[in-house]
Amino acid sequence: MTDDILQVAGKVALITGGGAGIGRATADLFAEAGIRLAIAENDPTRLADLRAAMPDALIVDADVRDRDDVARLIQEVExxxxxxxxxxNNVGDYLKITSFFADSTEEEWEALYGVNLxxxxxxxKAAxxxxxxxxxxxxxxxLSTVEAFRGIPRATVYAAFKSAITGFTQSLAVELGADGIRVNAIAPETTDTAQITADSKVPLANRPHIGTWFPMGRFGRGEDSAGAALYLASERLSGWVTGTSMVVDGGVLAAGAWMRMQGKDTFTHLPIIAADGYTDIE
Incomplete structure (x- = not known):
């Protein structure tokens, strides 16, 4: 961007899990806006790609679930x-753990807790x-998810931790208001990322339905949430916005169960498909 209308050029941002998906899209957009970057990533392939693509950024091999890695990460930024x-705080993953709560294990709870909260x-705290x-x-x-604001069966524990992000965001915003630090969350709907390659997996027979599942007619993309992040990073644009969760979902949460019927100006709240392409169905 040639003109710093967002007044963010020269600022320093730390993005966790910035090697793919929403994190990488955010890193790319922040760099375009003139923000200096520190990125934490622990996947070797993504680390190599980041270092090649962003030679001026600080790329740190760190697992943000590990307290020693976190301390080292912040020290390197300083x-x-x-x-x-x-x-x-971009890192988060359902870890392909899906089951009814009654069948879940405490080991799964711990794994989901570590990566999501x-x-x-x-x-x-370290930053x-x-x-x-x-x-x-x-x-x-x-980074949260729209699942923090609606029920999601077979992912109860994951949703619980994502709901906790809402409380963490709101309470921390109140605590840090006197320091001028704004705290907000972004809650995306299903977005094509390294974890969920939803769009390309939709069966051919069901591809015409994509335009009916979302009021905006498509799955999310990393740049959708990245744009929200840049807005929230800019004090000029969002200087009086704190303690809120910005839902980036193409209108899905507003629609509830309602979907447009294919090729019609009519809506239904009843299921109209047998498979969506990213949900495992036997």
Missing amino acids: DRFGRLDILV LHMFRVT LPLMKKTGPGGAIIN
């Missing part, structure tokens, strides 16, 4: 930049001293 203005606590030293001002952006 050593390189001396400041931190924006934190994007505990790391957010650890990274945020706050540097953000406060950088301030006043700053933005923390937590």
Whole structure:
């Protein structure tokens, strides 16, 4: 961007899990806006790709579930930049754990907790001293999901941790208001990422239905949530926005169960498909 109308150029952002999907789309857009980047990633292929594509960024091989890695990550950010203005807690995954709650295990609960909530606590707490030293001002952006605001069977524990992000975001926003640090969340619907390649997996027979499943007529893309993140990172645009969750879902949550019937200006709240392409059906 040639003109810094967002007033973010030169700021420093840390993005966790920035090697693919929403995280990578956010990194690309932030770089375009002139934001200096630190990215945490622990996948070797993605690390190599990031280092090749973003030679000026700080790319750190770190598992943000690990407290020692988190401490080292924040120290590297401080050593390189001396400041931190924006934190994007992007990491999250359902880990392909789907079952009825009665059949779930405590080991699965622990795994889901670590990747969806505990790391957010650890990274945020570790980053706050540097953000406060950088301030006043700053933005923390937590990636959640639309499933935090509706029931999702066979993913009860995952949804519980995502719902907890809402409470964490709201309460932390109140705590940090005096420091000028805004805390918000982004809650996407099904988005094509490395975890869910939804669009391409829809069976050919059901592809005409894609336009009926979402009021906006398509699955989400990484850049949809990245745009929301850039808005929330810009104090000029969202300087009085804190403690909120921005739903990025193509209108699905507003629609509830209602879907447009194929080729008609008529709606139904009854199921009209046998398979969606990304839900495992035997």
